Amino acid sequence: MPSVRILEAGDPRPGPGLLATRLVGHYVEHGTAPYLANTRHRVLLADVDGQVLPLVVNDGDDSRCYLTSPYVNYISYAEDFARSVKERAVRWGLLAFIRAVRAAIPRRHLDRVVYVNHWLLATGPELALSTPQLAALTEALQARFPEHAFVFKRASAATAEEVERGDSPSRLHAIFNRQMYRWRHEPGLKPPREFRQDRGLLQRHQPHLRRLTTAEPDTVSRLGALYRALYLDKYSELNAHFTPAWFEAALQQGALEVYGIDVEGGLHYFVTCFEAGDELIGSVVGHDPALSRKHGLYRAGVSHLMRLAEERGLTLNLSSGSGEFKRKRGCTPWTEYELLGFEHLPWRARHSWSLLRGIYNAVGPRVFTALSI
Template identity: 35%
Template sequence: MNRIPALYDNRSFERIDWPPTAEGDYAKRFLLPLFRQPVESFVPNISTAMYALRLNRTVLPVTVNEAEYDNCYVCSPYTHYASYAREELYLLDSGAARFALRGVLRVLGLLLKASRFNRAVHVNNWLLSTNLYPELTEREIDGTIRLLLDRFPRHALIFRSLCRSINGELMDSLRRRGFRLVPSRQIYLWRHEGPLAPGAKARWLLKRDYALLDKRGYETVGPEALSAADMPRLAELYRALYLDKYSYYNPQFGADFLELARSRRLLELHALRHKESGRLDAVLGYYCRSGVMTTPIFGYDTSLPQETGLYRMLSAVLLGIARTNGHLLHESSGAAQFKRNRGAVGELEYSAVYDRHLPFDRRISWIALEKLLNGVGVPLLEKYKL
């Protein structure tokens, strides 16, 4: 059955005919709470209008924004390409490069705001660092584009989190329909088998990392052993790494969101517990789709000495889960050298952006950004191996 795509908001979501599939069930568990309560009640720094896009076998979340320039980057292209980029200039070894790019980003930020850059619709936006995609038919893609352009004619249309290894067919399909592919970040993919599987040195490092669990007196705790009472501590651990150490532009997931993820099985949460003290000192949360898994929740007690090795242990547990499940692991961005040393392979991630229907003063920012990133941003990523 090829049904016409339909869009629902917080006034009409009760009429959704949820498809009787695993993907449809997941979407229902994820989206219903976000329709019944404001998104900010679960993630304080995400402000957006939520919609549900009903397709043949699944329902995809769609977010719609107008401005919200202080918003989390998962809904704000301005935050991703300007605000967050300014914070990450410290990663460049060259002081001259940092100084020059700081000026470029300041000018770029003014241009982006002037062109109302954040007036955007994101398709398949799960409010996570990485969006995994279901298989979409050509008819579903065409229907989705027509529906959203008709409903939001003044907005750019964006598919975030696309990389060639995982989403090659979708990228080609969108490119044929006039989407521009704008680089967004360098991500890392880890494969447990095949020609790109970890080599001998990487396997040795992983074995050494995993051995730290016994050496430091830790044990893994699976989702069945975690309760609502553990969520405040797990939120502290996520905050310590993703927010305090990295950036407050990351999704500010707190205890309420983690309890939602735990109770509705939106994420598989695992933790590291110190055997002697019983304290939870590290957490990861992942989800899977079509043989790919990614980990939007990752954190540990950064107040403990670095030689404790919590990051190494937690990463070893994550890679062990991926290997056991036979999944390709999308490791997102960051900690580039660490991930490469353990067998991950870097790849560019893109946002596919449709802006052909917009006037030139709205398109100029995407045109300039595409040229700047391909001409300067990508070479810098490759030079500094970020």
């Protein structure tokens, strides 16, 4: 029988070298509000046979962020994305469909939830629990949080298939989440033209590319401004509202590597990444959109991550979005699932989760493919 322990602030901590301690230890101590302004969650740790996974607890109305609210992620954030689609007929069709889903599924049925393997970033390490471990952790969570649903982040297609088998003891269900893109250096294989062009841009910017490691006030302020310009002003206010304390922690703790590019006399681009197993995971980015287009900063930043992954012998995970851009540079698509635990809830909540799952599994992959997300 797998061993499961749920750890809170004040409990004996896992070793300081563990990724969970380095990336989310401050959330366990202080909660999310000081670091993500549009959330207020408790964060716990689950120790399953020595694997330590973050647990993010949403008690029903703790989030206005797609990272930690299933309702925002699957409905409100999707609506924001649909508004950005250029083709009018497609845009209005998507909006009508999403609004119909919104009318059918109450927020209160989805947002009382415990996230498992949630690192409070868009992409975290892959879920690596076996089927018996998933079942044991689900049982422990049901005993601790009997009124919450459970969402296990970043499950592979193989894991999703495993839990969907009728004899699976976990009573979990898989839902399509998104299309991700991964890249790995293949010795002897000629890279695409776009890859070579981006590598040239990187060489041009190399003298002005540096790793940022000190949390000086001006640096923290500039990183926050570049992040806001991209994620909040350009895309959606439903993205994470990272505070100055978040950027300070990222720079001070070092688990999240932060790289910046200076152009025209100042810092106008940054990209972050971290290692998890055999992956280098590209994470939070920020840039001045106009100067990024002018100088090719985003392209140079992606090329920098590819070079780091090649040098370290790792697979680069570039998360989701900009599918055509990533495919042209040799990335391969990979489907990410979430695992849902809701069978212990009242029937109305079970119905809402089942409806959401059915809709996204039927429609989600086709939308991502058609729009090259």
